[in-house]
Amino acid sequence: MPSTSETLTAERILEATEEVLRRHGPAKATVVDVARALGVSHGSVYRHFRTKAALREAVTKRWLDRTSEALAGIVADEERDPEARLRAWLLTLFDAKRRKAGDDPELFATYMVLTGENGEAVGEHVADLTAQLARVVAAGVASGAFAPAADPVTTARAVFQATGRFHDPCYAKDWERPGVDAEFEAVVDLVVRGLRG
Amino acid sequence: MPSTSETLTAERILEATEEVLRRHGPAKATVVDVARALGVSHGSVYRHFRTKAALREAVTKRWLDRTSEALAGIVADEERDPEARLRAWLLTLFDAKRRKAGDDPELFATYMVLTGENGEAVGEHVADLTAQLARVVAAGVASGAFAPAADPVTTARAVFQATGRFHDPCYAKDWERPGVDAEFEAVVDLVVRGLRG
Numbered sequence: 001m002p003s004t005s006e007t008l009t010a011e012r013i014l015e016a017t018e019e020v021l022r023r024h025g026p027a028k029a030t031v032v033d034v035a036r037a038l039g040v041s042h043g044s045v046y047r048h049f050r051t052k053a054a055l056r057e058a059v060t061k062r063w064l065d066r067t068s069e070a071l072a073g074i075v076a077d078e079e080r081d082p083e084a085r086l087r088a089w090l091l092t093l094f095d096a097k098r099r100k101a102g103d104d105p106e107l108f109a110t111y112m113v114l115t116g117e118n119g120e121a122v123g124e125h126v127a128d129l130t131a132q133l134a135r136v137v138a139a140g141v142a143s144g145a146f147a148p149a150a151d152p153v154t155t156a157r158a159v160f161q162a163t164g165r166f167h168d169p170c171y172a173k174d175w176e177r178p179g180v181d182a183e184f185e186a187v188v189d190l191v192v193r194g195l196r197g
Numbered sequence: 198m199p200s201t202s203e204t205l206t207a208e209r210i211l212e213a214t215e216e217v218l219r220r221h222g223p224a225k226a227t228v229v230d231v232a233r234a235l236g237v238s239h240g241s242v243y244r245h246f247r248t249k250a251a252l253r254e255a256v257t258k259r260w261l262d263r264t265s266e267a268l269a270g271i272v273a274d275e276e277r278d279p280e281a282r283l284r285a286w287l288l289t290l291f292d293a294k295r296r297k298a299g300d301d302p303e304l305f306a307t308y309m310v311l312t313g314e315n316g317e318a319v320g321e322h323v324a325d326l327t328a329q330l331a332r333v334v335a336a337g338v339a340s341g342a343f344a345p346a347a348d349p350v351t352t353a354r355a356v357f358q359a360t361g362r363f364h365d366p367c368y369a370k371d372w373e374r375p376g377v378d379a380e381f382e383a384v385v386d387l388v389v390r391g392l393r394g
Binding site for chain 1: 391
């Protein structure tokens with residue numbers, strides 16, 4: 001039988017951390033709580049994450065990466081034309097954020113505190129999403145679906161920012177309002193027409 | 198010589214209220230403070246604004262209306278073509294918000310509390326700005342500069358939402374970052390190309 005320290009993976013610690021954060025809230029959750037939830041010493045947790053801040057950053061990155069991974073699949077699906085991929089990407093992002101905010105508002109609020117603390121992780125996440133969008137923009141330019149772009153990353157950032165109302169957590173309270181889906185459609189149509197040029 | 202109650206206009210009360218809010222903060226400012234600043238009884242203030250909530254709503258509306266009035270002049274300037282008016286309108290809105298946030302951060306924070314309390318005044322303000330944009334969109338469709346729009350108000354709302362990063366106070370902290378002006382340009386270019394269709 002393996003010893004506890006052998007089976008204690010970073011992923012198991014991060015799962016437990018999310019659960020502890022959900023239960024205690026971001027202000028009170030400690031590494032000792034995480035260790036207790038796993039039935040290990042807090043030293044075992046520190047062997048994987050050297051500080052409480054590193055653990056909180058890792059759990060934040062894990063939460064953000066879950067969204068990026070789903071979106072990366074859409075970018076890679078070259079059977080669909082670039083405009084269809086762009087529309088699917090934006091809708092999937094909106095749905096993922098809306099579900100996170102609506103299904104478990106307490107956990108969402110917890111992650112809002114954590115993303116506020118971990119600006120670097122958020123910056124990397126936004127850069128990752130922008131790079132994904134830039135691939136779709138470049139594919140659209142190559143196929144002739146979109147007008148030539150001086151710099152696909154600049155264009156991708158503009159698309160990401162122009163649709164912020166439908167993925168930026170500061171708008172989470174608007175995502176359940178009636179009419180928001182029609183508003184999303186109108187902004188995406190405007191953006192897609194802008195890309196076609 | 199006129200009595201105090203004759204010269205005590207709503208506008209003078211609102212000016213004094215803004216000053217009191219700036220000095221005491223939104224949590225502590227009272228109608229008695231406003232009356233004291235004006236050298237009148239609080240009854241005189243209540244003759245113009247029947248409740249403290251009505252006074253706070255009126256000062257919020259006045260603050261929001263200052264922006265709308267500057268923008269209305271751009272909409273009405275039919276010597277300029279619709280695209281130029283649209284670009285000037287969006288830039289003037291961005292500049293006005295950025296100046297409010299940057300020049301007097303404490304007063305801006307105060308108004309953020311007040312707009313949070315006065316959702317209806319904010320809703321009217323957004324509807325007013327959207328109606329202004331709809332006039333420019335309709336003028337552009339009429340002149341042939343913009344593609345036909347099924348409903349100029351829907352299109353105007355999409356333009357307003359797509360540019361939210363450059364006028365919505367939840368982004369105020371980003372407005373001083375290097376590169377933000379280039380980001381603004383990229384979003385406005387994308388939106389204008391979308392309107393041209």
